[in-house]
Amino acid sequence: xxxxxxxxxxxxxxxxxxxxxxxxxxxxxxxxxxxxxxxxxxxxxxxxxxxxxxxxxxxxxxxxxxxxxxxxxxxxxxxxxxxxxxxxxxxxxxxxxxxxxxxxxxxxxxxxxxxxxxxxxxxxxxxxxxxxxxxxxxxxxxxxxxxxxxxxxxxxxxxxxxxxxxxxxxxxxxxxxxxxxxxxxxxxxxxxxxxxxxxxxxxxxxxxxxxxxxxxxxxxxxxxxxxxxxxxxxxxxxxxxxxxxxxxxxxxxxxxxxxxxxxxxxxxxxxxxxxxxxxxxxxxxxxxxxxxxxxxxxxxxxxxxxxxxxxxxxxxxxxxxxxxxxxxxxxxxxxxxxxxxxxxxxxxxxxxxxxxxxxxxxxxxxxxxxxxxx
Amino acid sequence: xxxxxxxxxxxxxxxxxxxxxxxxxxxxxxxxxxxxxxxxxxxxxxxxxxxxxxxxxxxxxxxxxxxxxxxxxxxxxxxxxxxxxxxxxxxxxxxxxxxxxxxxxxxxx
Numbered sequence: 001x002x003x004x005x006x007x008x009x010x011x012x013x014x015x016x017x018x019x020x021x022x023x024x025x026x027x028x029x030x031x032x033x034x035x036x037x038x039x040x041x042x043x044x045x046x047x048x049x050x051x052x053x054x055x056x057x058x059x060x061x062x063x064x065x066x067x068x069x070x071x072x073x074x075x076x077x078x079x080x081x082x083x084x085x086x087x088x089x090x091x092x093x094x095x096x097x098x099x100x101x102x103x104x105x106x107x108x109x110x111x112x113x114x115x116x117x118x119x120x121x122x123x124x125x126x127x128x129x130x131x132x133x134x135x136x137x138x139x140x141x142x143x144x145x146x147x148x149x150x151x152x153x154x155x156x157x158x159x160x161x162x163x164x165x166x167x168x169x170x171x172x173x174x175x176x177x178x179x180x181x182x183x184x185x186x187x188x189x190x191x192x193x194x195x196x197x198x199x200x201x202x203x204x205x206x207x208x209x210x211x212x213x214x215x216x217x218x219x220x221x222x223x224x225x226x227x228x229x230x231x232x233x234x235x236x237x238x239x240x241x242x243x244x245x246x247x248x249x250x251x252x253x254x255x256x257x258x259x260x261x262x263x264x265x266x267x268x269x270x271x272x273x274x275x276x277x278x279x280x281x282x283x284x285x286x287x288x289x290x291x292x293x294x295x296x297x298x299x300x301x302x303x304x305x306x307x308x309x310x311x312x313x314x315x316x317x318x319x320x321x322x323x324x325x326x327x328x329x330x331x332x333x334x335x336x337x338x339x340x341x342x343x344x345x346x347x348x349x350x351x352x353x354x355x356x357x358x359x360x361x362x363x364x365x366x367x368x369x370x371x372x373x374x
Numbered sequence: 375x376x377x378x379x380x381x382x383x384x385x386x387x388x389x390x391x392x393x394x395x396x397x398x399x400x401x402x403x404x405x406x407x408x409x410x411x412x413x414x415x416x417x418x419x420x421x422x423x424x425x426x427x428x429x430x431x432x433x434x435x436x437x438x439x440x441x442x443x444x445x446x447x448x449x450x451x452x453x454x455x456x457x458x459x460x461x462x463x464x465x466x467x468x469x470x471x472x473x474x475x476x477x478x479x480x481x482x483x
Contacts, residue, residue: 092459139458142451185451 008032014041018057024064034058055182090152093143097156100136105162112200117169118224121204124170125226125264137167141188148187157191164188165196173204173230203227207235212285215278225270232277233260246298247371248287248305252280254373299326303367307350310363314353321349322367343368378426378433386430387419390437394460396444410471413440428474435467 004023009032019037037056107123108116124130144160147153153160164184171183184192208217208231218228233256240246240253256277263273291301296319304319312318325345332338343364350360378386384401391398399417406412406422413419419440425433438460446453457464 088459089455092455139455142455146452146455 007036011036012039014039015053016056017053018059020059020061021064022061024062030064086147089143089146090150093140093147093153093156096136096140096143097159101140101159101163104133104136104166105159108162108166112165112169114203114223114227117200117203118226120166120169121173121224121226121230122270124174125266127264130170130174133170134167137163141185145185145187161191161195164192165200168192168196168201169204172201173227204230205234206231207238208232210235210239210281210284214281218278225274229260229263229270229273229277232256232274232281236277236280247302248284248298250373251370252284255280297323299323299371302370306367306370307363310359310366312350312354312363318349318353321352322346325349378430380426383421383426383433386433387421387437387441390434390441394438394441394444396441398441410436410475411440413443417444432467432471435461435464435471 008029016037021033025033037058039056041053107120110116124133140163203223204227208214218232221228236256237253240249243249259268259273259276262268287301291298294301296304300319300323303322304315307315307319325342329338329342332342346367347360347364350363354360380403383403387398387401397417398419401419403421403423403426406420410425411419411421421436425436438457442453442456446456
């Protein structure tokens with residue numbers, strides 16, 4: 001969308017991610033423009049994870065931003081002048097640090113080594129528990145941002161850094177796509193940058209390639225089993241996203257998601273979750289091998305296995321015809337007419353080998369419902 | 375539920391104004407259609423008469439909300455932190471007021 005002097009007020013689309021700015025603007029026009037894109041967007045995907053956009057991006061072709069920082073910078077003296085009762089906020093901060101923080105701080109005993117990280121992941125498996133912690137931390141952070149800089153904070157700094165690091169590890173492990181440095185507010189971020197080594201955060205976001213080596217690599221990795229479960233799930237999701245044309249990977253990511261859900265709900269143990277994920281990876285390797293041997297592409301192979309599982313005779317021949325039909329209707333996702341034609345062709349291809357029309361319909365339905373989510 | 379009188383309510387507002395160090399020029403309580411209360415930079419406070427029928431907790435929420443705007447003209451982190459300091463868990467109160475508002479007149483609070 002290209003806009004000139006339009007949609008500056010009232011245009012509310014929090015999902016808007018980037019703005020390219022190529023003309024000079026100032027004062028409130030500029031602020032208005034930035035505010036169009038700089039809206040937080042959070043959506044709970046219903047599966048215990050959230051997609052978060054904590055801020056937008058402005059790509060500045062003009063060089064406006066030096067001015068902006070000047071215009072928007074306000075220092076704490078100003079705040080001090082406005083807030084007579086900063087003291088009250090200090091009391092609140094102190095109380096929180098003394099009453100709410102210790103149980104959390106106790107979770108980290110070895111300076112964020114592998115075991116600590118693993119314990120944190122295990123501890124915050126429960127979504128409710130995570131949200132409670134996030135809420136507490138965000139409130140503390142808000143207070144810190146207002147109070148800092150102030151000598152009053154000095155005795156609490158170490159603990160505060162500890163909490164910030166925990167926050168970084170847990171969000172990284174359980175939230176989709178978080179840029180850790182963007183998850184913090186300005187002063188907290190500076191503190192984290194200065195004091196926190198990236199080790200514990202890297203440990204939870206360490207992707208492993210999904211291939212025949214994966215299980216071996218994961219087993220040899222140091223770090224606890226909970227960390228490994230998270231690593232594997234994220235890695236499977238990543239490959240499914242990168243190779244979104246492969247329906248098999250999509251269903252694999254769906255199953256990984258199910259594993260994660262029951263893991264978080266403690267319906268499966270860590271070891272069981274790990275075993276299930278290993279089984280998924282093995283299954284994927286097996287099908288890759290068979291797919292290569294048959295010389296099928298991923299769609300063709302997906303159709304073939306689906307037909308074979310449904311007990312269709314000559315799954316090979318039928319799947320070849322189905323794959324051909326898909327090739328003839330490349331726009332089926334966009335065009336309703338194409339989809340209709342494709343469905344017809346696929347139905348006929350299956351009908352050629354399967355006499356029961358009800359069964360044919362069921363098979364075709366299943367095929368399309370799988371592919372539609374892919 | 376016991377209904378607060380206008381005098382009692384204004385007394386309440388003055389109490390909060392003292393506590394928060396907020397200057398108040400005038401307080402009026404009258405029926406309002408789109409919001410629970412408003413504050414003008416001249417120090418004029420207006421409250422919806424229906425507040426008189428609500429729990430004191432909810433009255434306090436609305437009063438503190440407006441009076442904090444005397445020093446903090448937005449709902450940013452400073453405002454939120456001060457609300458937290460003065461009222462504790464205030465989000466639930468806010469939701470309750472919103473629900474009432476949308477149930478009663480289908481508009482924002």
